[in-house]
Amino acid sequence: MSPVTLGGMNQQTPGPEPAAAALDAGSAAAPKLARLIRYRTVSSREPQDIDIGEFDAFIRALPELFPLVHRHLGLERVNGYGLLYHWTGKPGPRDAATGAVEAGAGGAGGPLVLMAHYDVVPAARPETWEHPPFSGEISDGVIHGRGALDDKGSLAAVLQAVELLLAEDFQPARDVYLSFGNNEEVSGVTAGVTAALLEGRDIRPWMVLDEGGAVATQAFPFVDGPVAVVGVTEKGVLDVELATEDPGGHASTPHRRGATARLARAVVRLDDNPLPAALPAPTVEMFGRLAPAARFPAGLVFGKPGVFRKPLTRILARMGGESEALTRTTVAVTQLQGSSAANVLASRATANANIRVAVGDTVEGTLKRLRRIIRDPSVTLRLVEGNEPSPVSATDNEQFALLAEAIAAVFPDAVPAPYVMLGGTDSRRFTGICDAVYRFAPFRMDRRARASIHADNECLGIQAFGEGILFYGRLLRGLQSGQ
Numbered sequence: 001m002s003p004v005t006l007g008g009m010n011q012q013t014p015g016p017e018p019a020a021a022a023l024d025a026g027s028a029a030a031p032k033l034a035r036l037i038r039y040r041t042v043s044s045r046e047p048q049d050i051d052i053g054e055f056d057a058f059i060r061a062l063p064e065l066f067p068l069v070h071r072h073l074g075l076e077r078v079n080g081y082g083l084l085y086h087w088t089g090k091p092g093p094r095d096a097a098t099g100a101v102e103a104g105a106g107g108a109g110g111p112l113v114l115m116a117h118y119d120v121v122p123a124a125r126p127e128t129w130e131h132p133p134f135s136g137e138i139s140d141g142v143i144h145g146r147g148a149l150d151d152k153g154s155l156a157a158v159l160q161a162v163e164l165l166l167a168e169d170f171q172p173a174r175d176v177y178l179s180f181g182n183n184e185e186v187s188g189v190t191a192g193v194t195a196a197l198l199e200g201r202d203i204r205p206w207m208v209l210d211e212g213g214a215v216a217t218q219a220f221p222f223v224d225g226p227v228a229v230v231g232v233t234e235k236g237v238l239d240v241e242l243a244t245e246d247p248g249g250h251a252s253t254p255h256r257r258g259a260t261a262r263l264a265r266a267v268v269r270l271d272d273n274p275l276p277a278a279l280p281a282p283t284v285e286m287f288g289r290l291a292p293a294a295r296f297p298a299g300l301v302f303g304k305p306g307v308f309r310k311p312l313t314r315i316l317a318r319m320g321g322e323s324e325a326l327t328r329t330t331v332a333v334t335q336l337q338g339s340s341a342a343n344v345l346a347s348r349a350t351a352n353a354n355i356r357v358a359v360g361d362t363v364e365g366t367l368k369r370l371r372r373i374i375r376d377p378s379v380t381l382r383l384v385e386g387n388e389p390s391p392v393s394a395t396d397n398e399q400f401a402l403l404a405e406a407i408a409a410v411f412p413d414a415v416p417a418p419y420v421m422l423g424g425t426d427s428r429r430f431t432g433i434c435d436a437v438y439r440f441a442p443f444r445m446d447r448r449a450r451a452s453i454h455a456d457n458e459c460l461g462i463q464a465f466g467e468g469i470l471f472y473g474r475l476l477r478g479l480q481s482g483q
């Protein structure tokens with residue numbers, strides 16, 4: 001039995017991947033993804049709630065499922081349960097001449113880092129799933145279960161692409177690292193340790209590709225076709241504790257403007273006064289790239305995003321939800337706490353505001369604005385944790401061109417477009433050692449699929465999974481030596 005090959009990718013100027021090749025690739029690897037879904041690698045902020053045996057079993061299954069990867073690539077554990085694979089690239093022309101290979105340094109121009117994570121969020125209400133969340137059932141051409149999209153699907157597609165390439169004795173033109181995190185859903189600490197490890201070895205990646213965007217359909221109201229959205233930056237995430245204090249006392253003798261009332265007033269002021277709206281450069285570019293695919297009259301507006309920047313900002317800001325989140329730093333008060341007893345006045349009341357800092361804003365600037373909006377010095381603000389928005393990766397470089405080429409080959413009907421990610425990924429930890437960090441999971445996702453992430457009935461079609469495998473294969477084949 002011959003191994004499934006990455007159809008058509010041997011040619012010098014390969015054409016689009018045929019749909020049948022995707023279905024073949026997906027069908028062959030679907031049982032592997034299904035098996036990986038069955039390990040309940042649920043992450044938690046509380047160490048005692050983590051079933052570490054499931055993480056061990058997941059890691060033990062990998063060599064069985066991807067034997068060539070484990071024969072040919074180096075593997076080290078990072079921060080306990082992070083996995084870092086190293087695939088040595090071909091020596092470049094200069095290295096070949098001198099016979100010197102810069103071992104470990106990733107070759108000139110640095111390595112490609114493909115990232116994914118294998119921890120998942122819990123399935124809060126398993127009884128409401130059509131297929132049990134950790135069954136890994138395959139039915140009607142679909143692989144079901146928690147992690148199918150986020151993010152075991154990417155992990156399995158990367159490993160399968162490398163496995164297939166190894167079966168053809170392929171060696172990449174530059175070094176490749178596969179970096180798989182075990183705590184993306186709670187902290188992403190392992191990704192930070194991995195980035196520091198590479199930095200300590202003087203390795204500066206040429207490109208980092210992590211989860212994030214997708215080949216999204218029904219994502220924009222005026223665009224019919226699929227859009228391959230590639231995250232070029234992500235908003236900062238900030239948790240701020242608002243606190244008010246008061247002498248407290250018995251609830252039978254309340255006084256006005258107690259701790260809870262002042263806290264509530266602060267919360268309402270934040271709600272009534274959204275932060276200023278603006279369109280960051282990557283969002284403007286996204287609209288520009290969508291213009292040819294957009295319906296009239298949106299296409300006209302998108303085509304001149306510079307001219308229409310102000311009205312476009314206003315319209316998006318008024319649309320609410322995701323559209324509004326594109327335009328500004330958002331503030332969501334997520335937790336409230338007052339007195340611990342029903343008949344006791346609160347001596348201290350607190351609220352947690354979860355804030356997503358827009359590209360162009362800063363943590364410090366945001367805190368200043370919040371203080372101005374709250375207009376009450378008795379409400380203290382404490383930065384619990386947070387990070388700045390990520391630097392913006394370019395779209396006019398070799399790296400983005402390679403992504404666009406692989407997208408065009410596997411998703412010829414999709415328009416590639418940069419975008420600002422609203423959520424966070426592990427890859428932000430790599431922005432200190434790499435200028436070209438992109439966030440894109442190469443799977444077609446309609447609105448329902450996107451809504452299933454972190455929710456019920458997460459699943460990935462076999463065809464879509466296969467396209468993802470072809471995409472990574474194409475990307476690895478498209479690598480050029482850095483010299």
Ligand SMILES: [Zn+2]
Nearest residue numbers: 150151184211
């Ligand atoms: Zn994820």
